[in-house]
Amino acid sequence: DAGVIQSPRHEVTEMGQEVTLRCKPISGHDYLFWYRQTMMRGLELLIYFNNNVPIDDSGMPEDRFSAKMPNASFSTLKIQPSEPRDSAVYFCASSLGGKGVTEAFFGQGTRLTVV
Amino acid sequence: GNSVTQMEGPVTLSEEAFLTINCTYTATGYPSLFWYVQYPGEGLQLLLKATKADDKGSNKGFEATYRKETTSFHLEKGSVQVSDSAVYFCALSGMDTGRRALTFGSGTRLQVQP
Numbered sequence: 001d002a003g004v005i006q007s008p009r010h011e012v013t014e015m016g017q018e019v020t021l022r023c024k025p026i027s028g029h030d031y032l033f034w035y036r037q038t039m040m041r042g043l044e045l046l047i048y049f050n051n052n053v054p055i056d057d058s059g060m061p062e063d064r065f066s067a068k069m070p071n072a073s074f075s076t077l078k079i080q081p082s083e084p085r086d087s088a089v090y091f092c093a094s095s096l097g098g099k100g101v102t103e104a105f106f107g108q109g110t111r112l113t114v115v
Numbered sequence: 116g117n118s119v120t121q122m123e124g125p126v127t128l129s130e131e132a133f134l135t136i137n138c139t140y141t142a143t144g145y146p147s148l149f150w151y152v153q154y155p156g157e158g159l160q161l162l163l164k165a166t167k168a169d170d171k172g173s174n175k176g177f178e179a180t181y182r183k184e185t186t187s188f189h190l191e192k193g194s195v196q197v198s199d200s201a202v203y204f205c206a207l208s209g210m211d212t213g214r215r216a217l218t219f220g221s222g223t224r225l226q227v228q229p
Contacts, residue, residue: 004158031215043204043219055213091158097215103149104208104217106158 004107006092012113018080021110024073025094033093033104034067034077043091049075050097082114117142119205121220128195128227136190136223138179138205146207148172148181148188149217153202162190162203195227 005024013019025032033048047057052069060067064083069075079086089111093104122137140148147166151159163172168183177192188205205220 033216042221045216045218048216050215056216093159093217095215103161103164106151106160108158 004092004094004105006090006107006110008110009108010111010113012115013082015083015114016081017114018078019082019086019112019114021077021090021092021112023075023077023092023107025075025092026105027073028096029094029105030072030097031095031104032069032075033095034075035091035093037089037091037109038087046077046090079112082112084114087112087114117146117207117209117214117218119207119218119220121203121205121223124202124222124224126223126225128225130197130227130229131194132227134190134192134195134199134225136203136205136225138188138190138220140186140188140205140207142186142207142209142218144209144211144214145183146209146214148179149206149208150177150179150188150190151204151206151219153204153222155201159204195225197227197229200225200227 007022034046036044045059047067049069067077089109091109093106095104096102118141149164150162152162153159163174165172165181171180179190202222202224204222206217
């Protein structure tokens with residue numbers, strides 16, 4: 001398996017523009033997570049899905065952020081309008097549910113710079 | 116709610132030195148515990164895990180034991196290498212659907228000098 005695939009790897013955009021980050025989870029995984037990593041705040045959970053349904057979106061900073069999972073193999077995180085303080089590395093991760101807890105597998109991240 | 120506390124970094128060691136990175140947690144129920152490692156410019160990789168009290172996770176010479184009585188999961192390695200230089204994250208996860216997301220500590224940067 002190719003692992004969790006995120007695109008793009010790097011994104012530079014101007015303040016006010018819409019940004020869409022994409023994620024393809026590992027096939028068969030039923031949990032998908034979006035995290036944001038900054039020096040100041042570390043790793044923050046933004047939202048996660050189970051079987052394509054959002055379970056907890058309490059970490060989404062504000063209404064400018066939205067996430068969707070239209071099917072089991074694709075998710076997007078959208079920021080509209082973007083602001084310089086959104087600059088961070090955004091990680092997508094997926095895991096397998098069922099009995100017990102299994103580890104989350106992370107993508108390589110999207111480094112977002114808003115200028 | 117759940118939380119994880121790690122020792123502040125950076126930790127700077129000479130090659131072949133003994134490593135300990137402390138991690139304590141607060142959680143409801145019986146979480147699973149993890150150590151992840153992040154190399155520069157990369158995503159997080161699972162290093163080891165433990166799913167119940169007294170379990171010992173191990174991988175690549177690293178070990179950590181799930182201590183319920185002290186709510187700790189300290190990471191240890193007997194002899195570090197330069198290639199171990201990275202940021203290490205302690206994390207926990209619950210079993211319920213509503214608590215599946217990993218809660219991470221702040222990370223500890225390890226620098227190993229030749």
